[in-house]
Amino acid sequence: MTTPILETRNATKRFSRTLDFAAKLAQRLGANVSDETVHAVDGVDLQIMPGEVVGLVGESGCGKSTLGRMVAGILPPTEGSIVFNGVDIAAMDAKAARKAALEIQMIFQDPFASLNPRMRVDQIIGEAPLFHGIVSRAELSDYVDDIMRRTGLDPSLKRRYPHQFSGGQRQRIGIARALAVKPRFLVCDEAIAALDVSIQAQIINLFVDLREELDLTYLFISHDLSVVEHISDRVVIMYLGRVVESAPIADIFDAPNHPYTVALLNEAPRLDQRNRNFQPVKGEIPSPLDPPPGCHFHPRCPHAHARCSAERPVLREVAPGRLSACHLND
Amino acid sequence: MTLTVSNLHTHFFTRAGVVKAVDGVDFQIAPGEILGLVGESGSGKSITGFSIMGLIDDPGRIVSGSIRLKGEELVGASEDAMRTVRGNRIAMIFQDPMMTLNPVLRVDTQMVEAIRAHEKISKRDALARCRDALGMVGIPAPEERLRAYPHQLSGGMRQRVAIAIAFLNEPDLIIADEPTTALDVTIQSQIIHEAQSLCKRTGTALVWITHDLAVVAGIADRIAVMYAGRIVETGDIDAVIDTALHPYTVGLLGSVPTSNRRGERLTQIPGMPPNVMNLPKGCAFGERCPRRSSECDAEPLITEPRPAQAVRCFHPHGQGGKL
Numbered sequence: 001m002t003t004p005i006l007e008t009r010n011a012t013k014r015f016s017r018t019l020d021f022a023a024k025l026a027q028r029l030g031a032n033v034s035d036e037t038v039h040a041v042d043g044v045d046l047q048i049m050p051g052e053v054v055g056l057v058g059e060s061g062c063g064k065s066t067l068g069r070m071v072a073g074i075l076p077p078t079e080g081s082i083v084f085n086g087v088d089i090a091a092m093d094a095k096a097a098r099k100a101a102l103e104i105q106m107i108f109q110d111p112f113a114s115l116n117p118r119m120r121v122d123q124i125i126g127e128a129p130l131f132h133g134i135v136s137r138a139e140l141s142d143y144v145d146d147i148m149r150r151t152g153l154d155p156s157l158k159r160r161y162p163h164q165f166s167g168g169q170r171q172r173i174g175i176a177r178a179l180a181v182k183p184r185f186l187v188c189d190e191a192i193a194a195l196d197v198s199i200q201a202q203i204i205n206l207f208v209d210l211r212e213e214l215d216l217t218y219l220f221i222s223h224d225l226s227v228v229e230h231i232s233d234r235v236v237i238m239y240l241g242r243v244v245e246s247a248p249i250a251d252i253f254d255a256p257n258h259p260y261t262v263a264l265l266n267e268a269p270r271l272d273q274r275n276r277n278f279q280p281v282k283g284e285i286p287s288p289l290d291p292p293p294g295c296h297f298h299p300r301c302p303h304a305h306a307r308c309s310a311e312r313p314v315l316r317e318v319a320p321g322r323l324s325a326c327h328l329n330d
Numbered sequence: 331m332t333l334t335v336s337n338l339h340t341h342f343f344t345r346a347g348v349v350k351a352v353d354g355v356d357f358q359i360a361p362g363e364i365l366g367l368v369g370e371s372g373s374g375k376s377i378t379g380f381s382i383m384g385l386i387d388d389p390g391r392i393v394s395g396s397i398r399l400k401g402e403e404l405v406g407a408s409e410d411a412m413r414t415v416r417g418n419r420i421a422m423i424f425q426d427p428m429m430t431l432n433p434v435l436r437v438d439t440q441m442v443e444a445i446r447a448h449e450k451i452s453k454r455d456a457l458a459r460c461r462d463a464l465g466m467v468g469i470p471a472p473e474e475r476l477r478a479y480p481h482q483l484s485g486g487m488r489q490r491v492a493i494a495i496a497f498l499n500e501p502d503l504i505i506a507d508e509p510t511t512a513l514d515v516t517i518q519s520q521i522i523h524e525a526q527s528l529c530k531r532t533g534t535a536l537v538w539i540t541h542d543l544a545v546v547a548g549i550a551d552r553i554a555v556m557y558a559g560r561i562v563e564t565g566d567i568d569a570v571i572d573t574a575l576h577p578y579t580v581g582l583l584g585s586v587p588t589s590n591r592r593g594e595r596l597t598q599i600p601g602m603p604p605n606v607m608n609l610p611k612g613c614a615f616g617e618r619c620p621r622r623s624s625e626c627d628a629e630p631l632i633t634e635p636r637p638a639q640a641v642r643c644f645h646p647h648g649q650g651g652k653l
């Protein structure tokens with residue numbers, strides 16, 4: 001069996017907001033305040049194979065970006081580990097860690113905020129590969145031209161600044177910058193969400209082409225199910241910090257297992273469903289400060305039973321290649 | 331007809347030049363009907379909505395055209411007259427519900443105020459109506475929520491309150507500008523469900539503005555596609571989505587991922603939308619259009635190649651051309 005290119009083992013991230021002085025005083029005087037802890041990501045096990053595109057889907061605040069940032073090595077986990085090519089990132093020596101940091105790149109939603117406005121495009125794209133010795137100064141200009149062409153940018157625009165480009169072009173610059181260090185693994189966090197529909201299609205096609213040309217592996221984070229369905233081999237669904245289901249793309253769309261997946265699929269708007277009678281799942285997404293006990297989904301689940309509020313369902317294989325965390329599978 | 335907009339032009343006279351945000355828009359909407367107004371950012375959807383509400387401020391102005399609400403002309407109406415129309419006969423829902431809600435007032439205060447501004451009614455009766463209105467948009471424990479301040483509610487709850495306020499006086503028309511764009515899928519579908527059933531019940535006509543074609547497919551009876559300040563195609567939702575006529579509509583539909591094209595390349599519309607300050611001569615879509623001919627250097631007029639489906643194009647699809 002091949003080793004996964006990337007693995008998270010019990011990856012957990014907690015953010016705590018400790019009380020300031022006034023709040024501590026209030027607490028001493030008997031007010032009902034306490035340190036708040038957000039369980040942004042709560043024990044996630046994930047395996048991504050080389051060349052695979054894994055879509056990560058879930059509603060706002062469920063922990064997608066936090067998990068993505070841990071995978072990209074930008075955010076250390078509170079508990080658990082991130083394993084790249086079989087080696088725990090936290091246990092790597094400095095040289096291996098530097099190499100891993102180049103091989104895993106992240107692409108963000110807001111192309112503008114992630115580009116330095118005072119740098120020219122050729123500097124933005126060329127800075128890191130030059131610094132890391134991936135390319136010599138003499139070859140740099142050709143190298144940048146090549147990457148710009150690959151990402152659909154006209155190299156004659158390389159002396160311009162980010163504000164002189166459209167949103168779609170800025171996203172291409174962000175992708176070009178990431179590709180310039182020859183990564184093997186890209187974490188794309190809502191990388192097309194801020195773009196117009198016709199421009200989204202251009203960028204989705206670019207991701208598909210690059211994957212084939214450069215043998216890339218993606219963790220593709222999106223709240224848009226149809227985009228994920230289009231681009232991914234496998235989809236992972238999160239709810240309130242936990243993975244609730246993981247399955248090959250065809251299986252999950254044809255026969256979702258977890259009740260939350262069923263709800264998401266039913267409610268995602270689709271072109272081929274006209275003037276429909278929406279039958280929405282009830283209730284709001286609970287606060288991650290105080291998630292419901294047992295199965296996080298139980299207050300909204302149409303199949304909830306006594307066990308659901310008492311016991312956390314484990315994520316386990318329910319069919320070959322398919323994982324789900326729901327007591328109904330027992 | 332609840333609303334008839336004809337040949338509407340709304341321009342902004344900026345120092346850099348004239349922005350023709352809305353440049354010849356026509357559409358109609360019948361009682362109880364839901365019209366999806368779609369287009370990419372900057373195509374003029376919001377300014378169309380603001381024009382109908384009479385909310386265009388300097389340096390913008392409605393330069394020509396007509397907006398008739400149940401036959402009554404709104405273009406050129408006095409500010410007093412428009413104030414009576416707003417909130418009573420036409421209401422607007424925004425992407426950010428805080429555009430409607432006052433952060434320092436309790437929900438009940440705002441809702442009662444909204445009713446009593448247009449109607450002589452006792453506070454008790456008004457409160458009862460507010461409670462019912464919150465119940466109808468799916469707010470649990472409406473009695474409690476009435477006493478809350480907006481910041482104590484989630485984003486989805488706030489949008490529901492804004493929708494309840496919009497429907498309070500059973501207006502003739504509601505204009506909803508990207509009302510669910512900031513919300514999650516499960517919350518979005520709850521809100522669409524509630525808006526749909528309220529329109530059916532009250533006969534209120536609804537203009538649902540969005541950039542999301544899939545949302546429009548789910549909610550609208552008819553669709554109008556905007557490009558660079560104009561409606562380029564309009565018709566029944568099934569007709570337009572299944573057999574689009576305009577090359578831009580065809581391109582847009584091809585760029586939406588759908589399950590029957592899983593993994594295939596998406597259609598790309600080359601280039602970007604034009605700058606409405608500096609439109610090309612002739613058809614505004616010309617520079618991106620695969621069907622363009624020399625004829626397109628003139629401005630295409632609206633034709634109706636099929637019943638109940640209108641298009642602004644010299645060479646629409648489906649007429650000897652392949653779809």
Ligand SMILES: Nc1ncnc2c1ncn2[C@@H]1O[C@H](COP(=O)(O)OP(=O)(O)OP(=O)(O)O)[C@@H](O)[C@H]1O
Nearest residue numbers: 015038040059060061062063064065066067223288
């Ligand atoms: N630096 C931080 N400090 C405190 N809480 C945080 C921090 N970063 C994230 N959180 C919280 O962790 C949870 C998960 O956040 P995350 O950004 O990962 O969600 P997401 O799934 O990416 O959501 P979205 O779809 O809105 O981007 C949220 O409740 C968020 O408020």
Ligand SMILES: Nc1ncnc2c1ncn2[C@@H]1O[C@H](COP(=O)(O)OP(=O)(O)O)[C@@H](O)[C@H]1O
Nearest residue numbers: 342349351370371372373374375376377378606
């Ligand atoms: N106050 C303003 N001054 C100048 N131009 C404006 C103003 N408001 C909107 N515009 C321009 O009008 C066009 C249409 O805008 P809008 O209706 O908001 O588009 P959308 O379809 O995204 O809702 C855009 O080019 C926008 O930049």
Ligand code: SF4
Nearest residue numbers: 295298301308326327
């Ligand atoms: S474990 Fe229970 S509450 Fe959770 S999804 Fe399954 S049936 Fe529903």
Ligand code: SF4
Nearest residue numbers: 613616619626643644
């Ligand atoms: S009028 Fe001509 S350029 Fe414009 S959309 Fe039709 S075919 Fe294309």
Ligand SMILES: [Mg+2]
Nearest residue numbers: 064065066189
């Ligand atoms: Mg995020």
Ligand SMILES: [Mg+2]
Nearest residue numbers: 375376377507
């Ligand atoms: Mg707008």
